[in-house]
Amino acid sequence: MSTAHWLFGDQLGPHFIEPGDQGPDRGAPLVLIEAKSVFRRRRFHRAKAHLVLSAMRHRAAELGDRVRYVRADTYREGLREAVGQRKVTVHQPTSRAALDLVSRLPQVEVLPARGFFVPNDMFRTWAEGRAGTKLRQEDFYRWTRHRLDLLMEGDAPAGGRWNLDHDNREAPPKGARTLGAAPPYRPREDEIDKQVRRDLDRWEREDGIEFVGRDGPRLFPASRREARAALARFVEHRLAGFGPHEDAMLAADPVMSHSLLSSSLNLGLLDPWECVEQAEDAWRAGRAPLSSVEGFIRQIAGWREYVWQLYWYFGEDYRDRNALGHHEPLPDWLLELDADAVTARCLSTVLAQVRDTGWTHHIPRLMVLGSHALQRGYDPRALTDWFHRCFVDGYDWVMVPNVIGMSQYADGGQMTTKPYTSGGAYLNRMSDFCTGCAYRPTQRTGERACPYTAGYWSFMHRNQRRLADNPRTVRAVRGLERLSDLDQVLQEEAARREQAP
Structure with a gap:
């Protein structure tokens, strides 16, 4: 009997089961494991949980009798039910936690990663x-x-x-x-999607598994x-x-x-x-x-x-990098995707997109969500986990470099040449978010001060020693000297840090 091949839920294409020098045997039996413990550990966006389970079950339906689809509490239990103690192969999983798991199982042979261009x-x-x-x-x-x-x-x-x-x-x-x-x-939902939704409802009702965000109809x-x-x-x-x-x-x-x-x-x-x-x-x-x-x-x-x-x-400890010393906890309105609690139109609009779909494109992620978090000093590891849980395309390998390195500059410039943040002028130029907003992108102080504009100058002031030596930020740091109202900006911004923007 051929050695079985284990497919994780993000290894669903034909290139993960094609045989080769470092692939499964031709015609090898396949294993897919739906582990409920994954959803207990994190509070995922409901649309993400739906998409992942729907994709796994659709793949199982396509593969027919060749695949053993197991629903279990943990991966270990599922693998034991699927193959017992027999040998199994798996392509390198996409997270360090999953790789650590399969590497500690003596029956599992880990094959090289697939789905990328460069080994x-x-x-x-x-x-x-x-x-x-x-x-x-x-x-x-x-x-x-x-x-x-x-x-x-x-x-x-x-x-x-x-x-x-x-x-x-x-x-x-x-x-x-x-x-x-x-x-x-946009896809059309089918009976598999209906069953996934019924199962998620039951998990919430009977197993105490919690989700965030809205689910349906499936968009991806x-x-x-x-x-x-x-x-x-x-x-x-x-x-x-x-x-x-x-x-x-x-x-x-x-x-x-x-x-x-x-x-x-x-x-x-x-x-x-x-x-x-x-x-x-x-x-x-x-x-x-x-x-x-x-x-x-x-x-x-x-x-x-x-x-x-x-x-x-970069290694496992990269996720713990915090070069700017940011430790503010994520606010409840962000954790709950409560767009209605937010006054700034740009942030409220983007947060509503995440709440309703589990997705927004790369600029809102970086220059609206990420920029706000950077200005407010949110804990970068907690923010990484939030992005992982709340986006349909979010995985550990995706979000650790994107948030720690690109978005939050928590590695101190190991990955990018400058922090990516801006005042309201950039948002006003590159979007229509400022139209109809309660705030004004040009104002730094007062009731109509844009939280991004005030937050930008507060961030620059807080980190001026570090950023004064960076060729890409030195002009912005020097700009602090021209702000006659800097003290008022900093005082008002400090008061705002306790409130939703």
Whole structure:
């Protein structure tokens, strides 16, 4: 009998069961384990729990008799029920906790990770070959593009430039409520979804398992067929308009031209290779401009891959980094996704998007949610856990580098060159959130002072010694000297820290 192969709930695509030199045996029996303990440990967004369980059960239905689908309290119990003490293989799980679990089980053989472009040991060799220099995403992205022959013309990048980000920073169209892009693919729920919802209701009622946020209808793919349909629709109808307004935000149009493929990639329903290849094919066929295609490919082969590699390279203690000494507990309105408790229109709007869908695109995550948390000094580890639990595409490997390194600068610049925060002027330029808001982006003091503007200067003042030596923040630090009302800004901001913004 072939050695069974264990699939975790984020290893659901065909590339996780294809045989090879370091893969399962051809035709090996498969195991999927639905462990209820996962949902007891954290208070997940209900839509996320629904999506993960729906995706696992859809995959089991597709695989038929080849898979043993076990519902158990823990992974250990589920594995024992599925295979007893027999040997089993599994591709490297995507979290340190899961890897630690399978590594301690003597019957489990851990195979190399799949679903990424670069093996971890190859990245380590690249990183260690850069001793004395910072590990910057741009350098890694160029190395990856060249190595994979991705969007290249010989040894040169297509179009003569590696990065077209400068072309992709347009503000939203003036006066527009929506970007006018073709709507994204949305799946239809089926009987599996109905059963998942009944089970989650029962868990809440009988097992005391708690969730946050709203659930339904399901907005993201839960099967390989749905994920491929979502990719095809994006490439054919939305990719061309993706680039220019990639960083823009509109209150009535949370999806803009974004792909909405992150949850499918992170569930393993899509292989990143097929995403970047289809995008490049669209450019070469003249169906999408290079700036949009490069921006999309950079998100997957650049940023996503970079985050995955840094999660393993930086080590387990990276999640505990707190270079700025931030220890404020997360407020109840954030933990409960209570958008109605928040006055600032930008933050209330984005929080409502998370509450209702478990998703918002990367700029609201960084420059609305993350920037606010950075200014208020929220504990970065607690914030990382919040992002992990509350986003449908959030996993430990995704959120530890993104929050600790990118969003909260808690590693002191190990991953990025500056803290990512701004005053209200940036939000006013890149969104329509300030229209109709009770606050004014230009005001630092008084009842109508923008919490982002006041918070920005408070953050700069609190960290001026550290940031004065950083070429990317020294001008902002010097700007403190020109604020005649700085003392009042700091006094009012200190009083506001106890309130919802």
